[in-house]
Amino acid sequence: MRYMRWMLALAGLASAATADVKLPAVFGDQMVLQRETNAPVWGWADPGEQVGVTGSWAQNAAAVATADADGRWRLALKTPAAGGPYVVTVKGKNTVQLSDVLIGEVWLCSGQSNMGMTVGSSNNAAEEIAAAKYPQMRLLGVNLVTAEEPQTDCAVRPWAECSPENVGSFTAAGYFFGRKLHQDLGVPVGLINSSWGGTCIEAWTPWAAQQDDEVVTGIRASWDQREATYDPDAAKAKYEADKKAWNEWNAGGKQGKEPARPRFDGQPRKNQNYPANLFNAMINPVAPFGIRGAIWYQGEGNAGRGAHYRVQLERLITSWRTLWGSDFAVYFVQLPNFMAPWQNPVEDGGWPQIRESFMNTATEVPNTGTALTIDVGEADNIHPKNKQAVGDRLARLALHQTYGKTGFAWCGPIPKSCGFAGGEARVTFDTGGAPLAARDGEKLVGFALTGQNGVPVRADAVIEGTDTVVVSSPEVKEPCMVHYAWANNPVGVNLINEGGLPASPFRFGEIPKFDVFAKYLPDEAKEYKLVYAFDPLAGRLTDGNTKFVYDEDHSADFKGPFKKVAYFMALQDMTGKETYAFVSMDPFTEDIAKIGVPAKATGARFQCAVTGVTVKSNVEAIAAGDFPAGCNLEFCDCNYGPQNQAKVEGAEENVFDFGDVFSGDKSPGYGCMQIHNWKQKQSIICFNRFGSGKSNDVGLGNSEGQTRDWTFTSSAKNYARGEFRVLVLE
Known part of the structure; x- marks a missing residue:
């Protein structure tokens, strides 16, 4: 009787409205609603229009809302225990009926390419696809799109039963996670896939949650600089030229140097990695659809800032929970093993550091956990195919921590x-x-x-x-x-x-600080004054890779002029052997900021000879002594090539050495800080790619192999400790 009264009331409401009631795309036939909760249902109608929603699972499963001045309405529909199929009816002026609706467990699946990687690309794909006959598992995919402001709706691949016909293109990690939940819990499971390959965490986070972070604001500033100079016609012309060169190279049997792969550079402000663009377009429209939790597989795009990821991941979790109004569970994948197998007892870098950030988040942020995958990666594939293990381990976390199941291992140690x-x-x-x-x-x-x-x-x-x-x-x-x-x-x-x-x-x-300048050069330690100091094995950039972060910065204490500028770098290898080089020279600039690491913010770019040079070193391959002439600098923040554009005597055209060419097309780019003795055909101190931590290039003397100036060697990982000092003699 009560159910009939609701239906009659809703029928009466419909007659006075003037516009169709509309639901966001996340609702649809064959969807799954979160069980045993007050599931949010919302949409649009005429301002002031009353909208009622009923569920066929109970006579009292009904709720009414009134559209606000903007035409938006929202209500909470009480859901039962797992079951179905049911019908959900939405009535205003018109009637929207959603059929074959199940009640069960709903999870959001998000991240970058390893979440987006499909079942069809995973291990045993053909067998997995053929076996994916789970009518009580339902799948929805959010289309790839960006937005500069938070959106209220999005385009989707609608809810559908999990079947061999559609599972092949669905997220593999999400599917294997959901399949285990479905099998172990015995209830319907709905999965919402909102992921995009090659994206960074800041793109998935609302701007308001990260606008005070100087790392992220620097990243956004870098995008904005690109936006200010973006020329769509030039971008199109470059793409067409690259495509022509690529096609000709392929048609000609791939002879000669491989050209750049054609890629159209779209408008920077609309890029999928612009901070908040994916949150705006692919997360905000889904909220607050009722979910039990979220799984997250991302981090490759942020591995260069592995330590900072700890802050970013908690920020994403907190902002999403705030948006949904629920402290729902969040489980994430710690990045697996990848790249060349290790050679040293310890090889620091972005990937081990970001794994630490995942681990610390899981132990410090409530209602989270991390699936450990250090054993399922592939050395030469950033997209390992064993997504079965990934889904299984995420599901184990959920089964124990969210659903209270015991009697099995739910996480690695x-x-x-x-x-x-x-x-x-x-x-x-x-x-x-x-x-x-x-x-x-x-x-x-x-x-x-x-x-x-x-x-x-x-x-x-x-x-x-x-x-x-x-x-x-x-x-x-x-x-x-x-x-x-x-x-x-x-x-x-x-x-x-x-x-x-x-x-x-x-x-x-904690490892004791490496401090050997005074040990090897006590006279210079007394005579010279420190301007900058940093660890060359842990160099990092901030403010959109435009500013170098020093351990010590005393530049404000100096006004100049100076008698001498000097550089000292010492390295300790994995056997404990210590090597160093000290180079002093006549000043080549009066700007104190430009004698340090030539990050973009300094404006430093030098490819010049230096005079009055003194070299001291314990490296046999470095010529020590006084060199009134014959030495030169290569300092830049940009990319550079091996061509000897500066016509430095003795430099080779096709080898990175003491005579290279700076490329102005990408700034900030790879970057180099090199001091050479061209008369001796030697590099003395080299510090390249200086924002990449253990992936930096560092070296004393000439490097072996394809370069002489340590370019592309990522040699920092081969050393235990390092020290770099920039000094002046007043």
Whole structure:
């Protein structure tokens, strides 16, 4: 009787309206509504129009709302336990009827290409697709589009039953996650895929949540600079020329140098990586559709800022929860192993650092977790095909933490604490539901200890009890830092739990600062004054890659003029060997900002000879002494090539050395800070790609192989510690 009264009331409401009631695209036939909640339903109608919504699962499953002055209405529809199919009816002037609606668990799947990677591209694709007959799993995809302001609706690939006909083009990580939930919980599951390959986290985050972050504001400023100079006609002409060159190269049997692949550069302000553009277009329109939680697979696009990702990930989670008005669960994938297998006990860089950010977020932000995948990557493929393992591990987290299931390992071991005593490091873990173990019962591999000398060595490790690993090495009497699996691709690491899930890479401790200038050059240490100091193995840029971040910046204390400008770089390799070079010269500029790292903000760009040079070094291949002439600088923030445009005597045309050419087409670009002795055909101090941390190029003397100035070597990862000083003599 109550249900009939609701229907009669709604019929009466319809007669007075003048415009059709409309729902956003996230609603549709075959959708899944989140079970046992007050599911938000919203849309548009005439201002002041009353809209009613009913669900066929119960007589009292009904709610009414009145459209506001902008024509928007929203209400909450109480949903039952899992079941269906049902009909949802929306009545205003017109009637919208949504059929074959299920009630169950709804999850949002988002991120970049590894979330977007389809079932059809995963392992055993043909078998997986053929077996994907799950009528109670429903799939919806949000179309790839950007927006400069938050949108209220979006284009989608509508809700549909999961079947062999459509699963091949759906997110593999999301599908395998949802399939396990469906099988283990025995309820309908709805998955919303909103992902875009090659995108950064700042694009998925609302601008209001990140507008105070100087890293992100710098990124946005860089995009805005490109927008100010963007010429669509020139972009089109370049694309057509590149396409012609590419087609001719292919038609000619791919002879000669491969040309640039044709790619149309669209308007920068509308780019998918412009901060907030994807949130505006692909997340905001989906909210506040009722979901249990979200899964996130992204980070490759932010690996160059791995440490900062910790801040960005929590910001994204918090802003999405605020938008939905719910502290829903968020589970994310820690990036897998990738690139060349490691050669050293520790190889710091963006990928191990971003893995640490995932781990720390999972342990510090409530109702989150991270699926550990250090064992399922591929050295030469940034899109590993084993998405079955990824989905399984995400689902294990949800089954335990969200749904309260027990009796299985839900996560790989994550370290909780570490102590150093008696020449050992003792690491205690949250084991994730099963005791610690070594894969296949082998000796533990992947641990490193660092002593007071700053040199990491491979270490022995044994499991003690169910949750502790004891790490030691006869080479390290007083360890101050321990690492595990700390590299881009730490192949072979084998700490797991008895459920077979891998442990997270981690580090604990602190390495003593490398400070050897006064040790090797005590007279110069007394005579020269420090302007800038930094670790060349951890260089980073901010403000849209335009400003270098120094450990010490005393430039405000100096007015000039100076008698001499000097540079000192020291490196300690993985064996503990220390090398250094010191170069002093007559001033080549009176601008104190331009004697430091030539980041874009400084305006420094020098390809010039320098006079009055003195070189001191313990590197045999570097000629030491006084050189009134014969030395030169190559300082720039841009890309550069090997051609000897400056006609430096002895420089080669096709080798990166002491005579290269600066390219003005990309600034900021690769960047170099090089001091050469061209008469000796030597590089002395080289620091390139200076915003890339352990991917920087650093070197003393000539590099071997295809370059002489360390370009493209990413050599910073081969050193344990470094020191760089920029000095003046007043």
